Amino acid sequence: MNAINLENSEIIQGVFFILLAFISMFLVLILFFYFSRKKIVQIEVDKKNLEIDHQKELLNSVLITQEEERKRIAQDLHDDISSKLNVVSLNSHLLKTPNLNETEQLEITNNIIELTQKALENSRRIAHDLLPPVLEKFGLHAGIEELVEEFNSTKTVKVSYENQIDFESYPVEKHLHIFRILQELLNNSLRHGKATEISIQFTNFDNRKTCTYIDNGLGFDSSSEENQKGLGMKNIESRINFLGGDFNFTSKPNEGVKMVFNFN
Amino acid sequence: MKPSTYLYITSAILCLLYLIGFFKHGKAYKIFTIYLIGVLSIDYVSSNLYSWFRIYNVFMHHFYELFQFVILSYFFSLLLKTRAQLFTVYILLIVLPIFLLSRYLINPNLFFEYNLFETYLTTMPLIIYSSMHLYNNLGEKSEFYYGNVGLLFYLFTSTFIFLLYRLVVIFDIEDTINDLMVNINITLQYIKFAFFFYQWKLIYFNKYERN
Numbered sequence: 001m002n003a004i005n006l007e008n009s010e011i012i013q014g015v016f017f018i019l020l021a022f023i024s025m026f027l028v029l030i031l032f033f034y035f036s037r038k039k040i041v042q043i044e045v046d047k048k049n050l051e052i053d054h055q056k057e058l059l060n061s062v063l064i065t066q067e068e069e070r071k072r073i074a075q076d077l078h079d080d081i082s083s084k085l086n087v088v089s090l091n092s093h094l095l096k097t098p099n100l101n102e103t104e105q106l107e108i109t110n111n112i113i114e115l116t117q118k119a120l121e122n123s124r125r126i127a128h129d130l131l132p133p134v135l136e137k138f139g140l141h142a143g144i145e146e147l148v149e150e151f152n153s154t155k156t157v158k159v160s161y162e163n164q165i166d167f168e169s170y171p172v173e174k175h176l177h178i179f180r181i182l183q184e185l186l187n188n189s190l191r192h193g194k195a196t197e198i199s200i201q202f203t204n205f206d207n208r209k210t211c212t213y214i215d216n217g218l219g220f221d222s223s224s225e226e227n228q229k230g231l232g233m234k235n236i237e238s239r240i241n242f243l244g245g246d247f248n249f250t251s252k253p254n255e256g257v258k259m260v261f262n263f264n
Numbered sequence: 265m266k267p268s269t270y271l272y273i274t275s276a277i278l279c280l281l282y283l284i285g286f287f288k289h290g291k292a293y294k295i296f297t298i299y300l301i302g303v304l305s306i307d308y309v310s311s312n313l314y315s316w317f318r319i320y321n322v323f324m325h326h327f328y329e330l331f332q333f334v335i336l337s338y339f340f341s342l343l344l345k346t347r348a349q350l351f352t353v354y355i356l357l358i359v360l361p362i363f364l365l366s367r368y369l370i371n372p373n374l375f376f377e378y379n380l381f382e383t384y385l386t387t388m389p390l391i392i393y394s395s396m397h398l399y400n401n402l403g404e405k406s407e408f409y410y411g412n413v414g415l416l417f418y419l420f421t422s423t424f425i426f427l428l429y430r431l432v433v434i435f436d437i438e439d440t441i442n443d444l445m446v447n448i449n450i451t452l453q454y455i456k457f458a459f460f461f462y463q464w465k466l467i468y469f470n471k472y473e474r475n
Contacts, residue, residue, distance in 0.1 A: 017380040017383075017384055018431070024388055
């Protein structure tokens with residue numbers, strides 16, 4: 001009898017511990033999933049916050065660039081046009097003075113003609129800088145060709161340009177973004193990179209439009225945080241964002257710069 | 265050769281592989297290596313005790329559980345991060361062995377019996393630590409990820425095997441079931457070793473991952 005009782009109690013004990021083990025493991029699982037879900041949501045929120053911060057930064061850089069551009073235009077207008085028109089106005093007043101002889105009159109009129117011509121030329125140049133007319137009239141391809149020609153004509157740099165994309169079917173409002181990106185890249189290569197050779201290539205593969213930009217300039221360490229925060233780069237990034245594409249930028253000291261971006 | 269012999273050979277190869285980088289790697293790696301060697305030697309000794317000295321190996325099982333608990337607790341204390349987790353690990357690491365050892369001092373006969381309570385007490389905390397480690401590294405690269413998954417898998421399944429084994433003994437069920445459970449245990453160990461091999465490969469071939 002005693003032996004049976006002992007065996008019974010052992011069985012009960014065995015079953016009890018198996019049940020206990022099941023229950024505790026179930027609890028561990030439930031707790032694990034509960035906390036994991038919480039943590040995953042937190043990670044997602046953090047990620048979204050980071051994205052929002054990044055967007056804010058981009059927006060901020062757009063605003064700053066806009067202000068700087070305004071400042072530059074204001075300065076151009078002031079220096080190249082207002083000052084000239086000022087002198088023209090002075091000269092015109094001089095014409096009013098009585099007893100001017102013919103040579104004096106001729107000199108003043110010549111002055112006025114010369115100055116108005118210069119002012120006209122400057123205003124044309126400023127307008128051209130703001131928005132190249134060729135871009136509007138003949139499209140992006142011609143616009144880039146003109147841009148490349150302008151750079152080539154400085155003789156300090158040799159820019160090659162190849163294009164496989166038919167930009168005519170591409171929305172016109174996006175032309176300007178690509179143009180500005182290339183303008184910024186070319187300016188950077190020349191100003192900071194002291195590049196002597198630059199290649200721009202547009203390819204269309206599987207309906208994925210890609211631009212590859214390579215220069216042989218000084219380059220910089222693109223992995224360092226500091227170098228990624230330039231206003232120019234931020235602008236390029238926000239324009240690429242706007243085009244619905246992404247980009248890959250690599251550069252090492254003395255190995256030039258390589259930028260590949262695609263757009264839809 | 266018996267299936268268990270192959271298992272010892274696999275286990276020994278694993279130990280040797282882990283020993284290769286023993287001094288190059290961090291503390292957690294060293295403790296893990298010691299754990300593997302310890303488990304191998306306890307397993308080997310306990311399975312041969314009967315043929316050597318005609319002694320039954322029940323008491324070796326206590327050694328095995330206590331050794332596993334202490335060394336893996338230490339191992340997880342190196343991997344876990346938050347204060348609360350570490351606090352739990354340290355407290356249990358002190359309290360539990362004292363509690364178990366004092367039980368044997370009071371009643372030495374317990375040492376020669378299967379003890380389900382002990383099995384439960386020594387493996388459950390390890391399962392919890394292992395889950396904590398998984399939780400800590402959700403969504404990021406984890407130290408000893410595959411090693412930990414292997415441990416968790418084996419702790420989970422082997423606990424049931426040990427508990428069930430006890431019932432099999434009590435009910436005095438035929439030997440076929442007994443053999444079946446031994447074979448299941450061997451299979452589970454192979455799966456565990458597969459995880460450990462993969463973990464070793466990751467550490468050995470990735471110089472940047474210092475564990």
